Amino acid sequence: MEAALKAIAEPRRQAILRLVRDEERTAGEIAEAFEVTRPAISQHLSVLREAGLVTERRDGTRRFYRARPEQIKELQRFLEEFWQTGLERLKAAAEWEERSKRRGAK
Amino acid sequence: MEAALKAIAEPRRQAILRLVRDEERTAGEIAEAFEVTRPAISQHLSVLREAGLVTERRDGTRRFYRARPEQIKELQRFLEEFWQTGLERLKAAAEWEERSKRRGAK
Protein backbone atom coordinates (compact mmCIF):
# COMPACT_ATOMS: atom_id res chain seq x y z
CA MET A 1 0.00 0.00 0.00
CA GLU A 2 2.74 2.35 1.04
CA ALA A 3 4.77 0.99 -1.86
CA ALA A 4 1.84 1.40 -4.24
CA LEU A 5 1.47 5.09 -3.41
CA LYS A 6 5.15 5.76 -3.98
CA ALA A 7 5.07 3.72 -7.17
CA ILE A 8 2.15 5.60 -8.68
CA ALA A 9 3.59 8.97 -7.66
CA GLU A 10 6.24 8.62 -10.36
CA PRO A 11 5.06 10.12 -13.70
CA ARG A 12 6.83 7.54 -15.84
CA ARG A 13 5.15 4.72 -13.98
CA GLN A 14 1.79 6.41 -14.33
CA ALA A 15 2.33 6.43 -18.08
CA ILE A 16 3.28 2.75 -18.02
CA LEU A 17 0.18 1.93 -15.99
CA ARG A 18 -2.02 3.68 -18.54
CA LEU A 19 -0.35 1.69 -21.30
CA VAL A 20 -1.22 -1.65 -19.71
CA ARG A 21 -4.55 -0.59 -18.26
CA ASP A 22 -6.79 -2.16 -20.87
CA GLU A 23 -4.60 -4.73 -22.59
CA GLU A 24 -1.49 -6.61 -21.62
CA ARG A 25 1.75 -5.68 -23.36
CA THR A 26 5.25 -7.11 -23.46
CA ALA A 27 8.14 -5.37 -21.74
CA GLY A 28 9.60 -4.60 -25.15
CA GLU A 29 6.43 -2.97 -26.44
CA ILE A 30 6.22 -0.83 -23.34
CA ALA A 31 9.87 0.20 -23.61
CA GLU A 32 9.38 1.29 -27.22
CA ALA A 33 6.75 3.77 -26.11
CA PHE A 34 9.34 5.76 -24.18
CA GLU A 35 12.61 7.46 -24.93
CA VAL A 36 14.52 5.96 -22.05
CA THR A 37 16.46 2.73 -22.28
CA ARG A 38 14.82 -0.68 -21.97
CA PRO A 39 16.50 -1.53 -18.63
CA ALA A 40 15.01 1.64 -17.13
CA ILE A 41 11.54 0.45 -18.08
CA SER A 42 12.34 -3.01 -16.79
CA GLN A 43 13.19 -1.53 -13.40
CA HIS A 44 9.98 0.48 -13.36
CA LEU A 45 8.04 -2.69 -14.15
CA SER A 46 9.67 -4.43 -11.20
CA VAL A 47 8.62 -1.60 -8.90
CA LEU A 48 5.06 -1.73 -10.22
CA ARG A 49 4.92 -5.50 -9.85
CA GLU A 50 6.25 -5.48 -6.28
CA ALA A 51 3.70 -2.79 -5.45
CA GLY A 52 0.96 -5.08 -6.77
CA LEU A 53 -0.03 -2.60 -9.45
CA VAL A 54 0.66 -4.92 -12.39
CA THR A 55 0.70 -8.66 -13.03
CA GLU A 56 3.34 -10.51 -15.00
CA ARG A 57 2.64 -13.39 -17.40
CA ARG A 58 5.49 -15.24 -19.08
CA ASP A 59 5.20 -16.84 -22.51
CA GLY A 60 8.45 -18.12 -23.93
CA THR A 61 11.02 -15.37 -23.68
CA ARG A 62 8.40 -12.68 -23.53
CA ARG A 63 6.78 -11.20 -20.43
CA PHE A 64 3.34 -9.66 -20.58
CA TYR A 65 2.29 -6.99 -18.14
CA ARG A 66 -1.19 -5.80 -17.25
CA ALA A 67 -2.59 -3.32 -14.73
CA ARG A 68 -4.26 -4.63 -11.57
CA PRO A 69 -7.33 -2.44 -10.90
CA GLU A 70 -7.96 -3.99 -7.47
CA GLN A 71 -4.75 -2.48 -6.13
CA ILE A 72 -5.63 0.93 -7.55
CA LYS A 73 -8.99 0.60 -5.85
CA GLU A 74 -7.10 -0.11 -2.64
CA LEU A 75 -5.32 3.18 -3.06
CA GLN A 76 -8.64 4.96 -3.38
CA ARG A 77 -9.87 3.38 -0.19
CA PHE A 78 -6.68 4.53 1.48
CA LEU A 79 -7.31 8.12 0.38
CA GLU A 80 -10.90 7.91 1.55
CA GLU A 81 -9.64 7.28 5.05
CA PHE A 82 -8.38 10.86 5.16
CA TRP A 83 -11.64 12.72 4.64
CA GLN A 84 -14.33 10.05 5.01
CA THR A 85 -13.67 9.72 8.70
CA GLY A 86 -13.93 13.49 8.79
CA LEU A 87 -17.39 13.19 7.29
CA GLU A 88 -18.28 10.48 9.74
CA ARG A 89 -17.35 12.80 12.57
CA LEU A 90 -19.46 15.55 11.05
CA LYS A 91 -22.31 13.09 10.83
CA ALA A 92 -21.80 11.97 14.40
CA ALA A 93 -21.65 15.59 15.54
CA ALA A 94 -24.86 16.39 13.70
CA GLU A 95 -26.63 13.45 15.33
CA TRP A 96 -25.36 14.48 18.70
CA GLU A 97 -26.69 18.00 18.13
CA GLU A 98 -30.02 16.53 17.07
CA ARG A 99 -30.27 14.56 20.28
CA SER A 100 -29.44 17.59 22.44
CA LYS A 101 -32.10 19.62 20.59
CA ARG A 102 -34.73 17.03 21.49
CA ARG A 103 -33.53 16.98 25.05
CA GLY A 104 -33.93 20.77 25.08
CA ALA A 105 -37.43 20.56 23.56
CA LYS A 106 -38.57 18.22 26.26
CA MET B 1 -2.02 17.21 -8.64
CA GLU B 2 1.25 15.62 -9.52
CA ALA B 3 2.75 17.46 -6.56
CA ALA B 4 -0.09 16.31 -4.30
CA LEU B 5 0.55 12.65 -5.09
CA LYS B 6 4.25 12.94 -4.37
CA ALA B 7 3.49 14.88 -1.21
CA ILE B 8 1.10 12.32 0.18
CA ALA B 9 3.37 9.41 -0.72
CA GLU B 10 5.70 10.44 2.11
CA PRO B 11 4.79 8.68 5.40
CA ARG B 12 5.71 11.61 7.61
CA ARG B 13 3.49 13.93 5.60
CA GLN B 14 0.64 11.44 5.82
CA ALA B 15 0.97 11.58 9.59
CA ILE B 16 0.97 15.38 9.53
CA LEU B 17 -2.13 15.39 7.34
CA ARG B 18 -3.94 13.12 9.79
CA LEU B 19 -2.98 15.50 12.62
CA VAL B 20 -4.57 18.54 10.93
CA ARG B 21 -7.43 16.63 9.33
CA ASP B 22 -10.14 17.60 11.79
CA GLU B 23 -8.76 20.64 13.57
CA GLU B 24 -6.19 23.26 12.73
CA ARG B 25 -2.92 23.19 14.63
CA THR B 26 0.10 25.45 14.87
CA ALA B 27 3.42 24.48 13.33
CA GLY B 28 4.85 24.11 16.81
CA GLU B 29 2.11 21.76 17.99
CA ILE B 30 2.63 19.62 14.91
CA ALA B 31 6.39 19.54 15.38
CA GLU B 32 6.01 18.39 18.99
CA ALA B 33 4.14 15.31 17.80
CA PHE B 34 7.25 14.01 16.06
CA GLU B 35 10.80 13.22 17.02
CA VAL B 36 12.45 15.12 14.20
CA THR B 37 13.48 18.76 14.46
CA ARG B 38 11.06 21.64 13.98
CA PRO B 39 12.62 22.87 10.70
CA ALA B 40 12.08 19.41 9.21
CA ILE B 41 8.36 19.67 9.96
CA SER B 42 8.33 23.23 8.65
CA GLN B 43 9.70 22.01 5.35
CA HIS B 44 7.11 19.25 5.18
CA LEU B 45 4.39 21.83 5.81
CA SER B 46 5.71 23.91 2.91
CA VAL B 47 5.52 20.91 0.63
CA LEU B 48 1.97 20.15 1.76
CA ARG B 49 0.92 23.76 1.33
CA GLU B 50 2.40 24.04 -2.19
CA ALA B 51 0.64 20.81 -3.09
CA GLY B 52 -2.65 22.33 -1.96
CA LEU B 53 -3.14 19.70 0.73
CA VAL B 54 -3.20 22.14 3.66
CA THR B 55 -4.13 25.76 4.24
CA GLU B 56 -2.13 28.21 6.28
CA ARG B 57 -3.67 30.85 8.57
CA ARG B 58 -1.48 33.38 10.36
CA ASP B 59 -2.32 34.87 13.73
CA GLY B 60 0.41 36.94 15.27
CA THR B 61 3.60 34.91 15.21
CA ARG B 62 1.74 31.65 14.99
CA ARG B 63 0.71 29.79 11.85
CA PHE B 64 -2.23 27.45 11.89
CA TYR B 65 -2.43 24.58 9.43
CA ARG B 66 -5.46 22.55 8.41
CA ALA B 67 -6.05 19.78 5.86
CA ARG B 68 -7.85 20.63 2.63
CA PRO B 69 -10.22 17.72 1.83
CA GLU B 70 -11.05 19.06 -1.63
CA GLN B 71 -7.51 18.41 -2.80
CA ILE B 72 -7.57 14.89 -1.39
CA LYS B 73 -10.82 14.36 -3.24
CA GLU B 74 -9.04 15.54 -6.37
CA LEU B 75 -6.49 12.80 -5.82
CA GLN B 76 -9.26 10.22 -5.65
CA ARG B 77 -10.71 11.47 -8.90
CA PHE B 78 -7.26 11.18 -10.41
CA LEU B 79 -7.01 7.54 -9.32
CA GLU B 80 -10.49 6.84 -10.65
CA GLU B 81 -9.27 7.80 -14.08
CA PHE B 82 -7.13 4.68 -14.11
CA TRP B 83 -9.79 2.05 -13.75
CA GLN B 84 -13.08 3.89 -14.21
CA THR B 85 -12.41 4.39 -17.89
CA GLY B 86 -11.71 0.68 -17.97
CA LEU B 87 -15.17 0.08 -16.54
CA GLU B 88 -16.67 2.48 -19.03
CA ARG B 89 -15.12 0.45 -21.81
CA LEU B 90 -16.50 -2.74 -20.30
CA LYS B 91 -19.90 -1.09 -20.12
CA ALA B 92 -19.60 0.13 -23.68
CA ALA B 93 -18.55 -3.35 -24.79
CA ALA B 94 -21.51 -4.93 -22.98
CA GLU B 95 -23.92 -2.53 -24.63
CA TRP B 96 -22.38 -3.21 -27.98
CA GLU B 97 -22.82 -6.96 -27.42
CA GLU B 98 -26.41 -6.35 -26.39
CA ARG B 99 -27.11 -4.53 -29.63
CA SER B 100 -25.52 -7.26 -31.74
CA LYS B 101 -27.65 -9.88 -29.92
CA ARG B 102 -30.81 -8.04 -30.87
CA ARG B 103 -29.63 -7.72 -34.41
CA GLY B 104 -29.04 -11.49 -34.41
CA ALA B 105 -32.53 -12.16 -32.95
CA LYS B 106 -34.27 -10.20 -35.66
Added chain:
DNA sequence: TATCACCGTAAGTTGACACTTACGTAAGGC
Protein backbone atom coordinates in the same frame (compact mmCIF):
# COMPACT_ATOMS: atom_id res chain seq x y z
C1' DT C 1 24.49 -26.62 -30.87
C1' DA C 2 25.05 -22.16 -32.49
C1' DT C 3 22.54 -18.13 -32.76
C1' DC C 4 19.14 -14.82 -32.20
C1' DA C 5 15.40 -12.53 -29.75
C1' DC C 6 13.63 -10.96 -25.41
C1' DC C 7 14.46 -9.48 -21.01
C1' DG C 8 16.31 -8.99 -16.25
C1' DT C 9 20.44 -7.80 -13.34
C1' DA C 10 24.91 -5.49 -11.89
C1' DA C 11 27.42 -1.50 -11.22
C1' DG C 12 28.17 3.25 -11.53
C1' DT C 13 26.49 8.22 -11.87
C1' DT C 14 23.63 12.02 -11.06
C1' DG C 15 19.95 14.51 -8.95
C1' DA C 16 16.26 14.72 -5.59
C1' DC C 17 14.99 14.76 -0.84
C1' DA C 18 14.50 14.06 4.10
C1' DC C 19 17.07 15.40 7.56
C1' DT C 20 20.55 18.31 10.52
C1' DT C 21 22.56 22.83 12.65
C1' DA C 22 22.86 27.71 12.32
C1' DC C 23 20.81 31.92 11.35
C1' DG C 24 17.13 35.48 10.10
C1' DT C 25 12.56 37.61 10.83
C1' DA C 26 8.22 39.25 12.52
C1' DA C 27 4.92 39.95 16.40
C1' DG C 28 3.96 40.74 21.49
C1' DG C 29 5.19 41.56 26.40
C1' DC C 30 7.95 44.13 29.86
Added chain:
DNA sequence: GCCTTACGTAAGTGTCAACTTACGGTGATA
Protein backbone atom coordinates in the same frame (compact mmCIF):
# COMPACT_ATOMS: atom_id res chain seq x y z
C1' DG D 1 14.05 49.74 22.86
C1' DC D 2 15.04 44.88 24.46
C1' DC D 3 13.88 40.12 24.88
C1' DT D 4 11.17 36.25 24.18
C1' DT D 5 8.16 33.47 21.36
C1' DA D 6 7.06 31.21 17.08
C1' DC D 7 8.31 30.49 13.00
C1' DG D 8 10.69 30.04 8.20
C1' DT D 9 15.11 29.87 5.51
C1' DA D 10 20.07 28.73 4.27
C1' DA D 11 23.51 25.58 3.86
C1' DG D 12 25.46 21.19 4.41
C1' DT D 13 25.07 15.88 4.69
C1' DG D 14 23.65 11.13 3.81
C1' DT D 15 20.55 8.23 1.47
C1' DC D 16 17.55 6.75 -2.05
C1' DA D 17 16.00 6.40 -6.66
C1' DA D 18 15.91 7.09 -11.72
C1' DC D 19 18.75 6.70 -15.09
C1' DT D 20 22.99 4.88 -17.95
C1' DT D 21 26.17 1.07 -20.07
C1' DA D 22 27.65 -3.60 -19.81
C1' DC D 23 26.63 -8.22 -19.07
C1' DG D 24 24.03 -12.71 -18.16
C1' DG D 25 20.29 -15.99 -18.75
C1' DT D 26 16.49 -18.36 -20.89
C1' DG D 27 13.66 -19.92 -24.68
C1' DA D 28 12.62 -20.52 -29.79
C1' DT D 29 14.75 -21.54 -34.40
C1' DA D 30 17.57 -23.22 -38.13
